[in-house]
């Protein structure tokens with residue numbers, strides 16, 4: 001349907017320098033990112049589809065153009081949903097979000113390398129894999145604690161594990177921004193840093 005170069009793949013023609021590097025930042029109808037963790041990004045195919053379905057407004061574009069026999073358009077770099085989606089108050093329980101809650105540091109020794117996660121109350125003793133029983137730990141500490149209870153291992157986390165809000169992660173996220181941010185996204189990210197600093 002769309003083309004932008006020489007290589008034909010499944011009816012879509014794409015350039016060798018891949019379009020995969022052209023995701024669109026997705027904003028909620030209030031012009032704030034639909035999600036921070038992970039950052040709401042759509043592959044270019046999805047953003048174009050949403051434009052055609054009239055579900056989004058294109059806020060900013062890449063220089064990159066895609067063609068079909070009937071038209072050509074620049075790839076959106078920022079799109080905004082027309083209908084507001086109520087954001088969840090609590091972020092998903094994922095490895096990344098857990099590490100972010102714990103600032104990417106072992107809760108036992110403070111190391112920031114070779115991170116994994118540790119069950120405060122071991123699974124073998126009925127401990128659950130939940131926000132309030134799992135902490136970030138380096139492999140060494142994880143191994144050292146093994147299947148013991150904290151008081152037996154004499155290992156306590158720097159902070160008691162808790163279920164963070166989106167706001168908690170957002171505050172921590174400023175210290176750990178994603179590796180890649182397109183210039184056109186910056187107006188919509190971290191705009192409240194100074195307000196809360």
Ligand SMILES: [Zn+2]
Pocket residue numbers: 106107108109110111137138139140141142
């Ligand atoms: Zn450690």
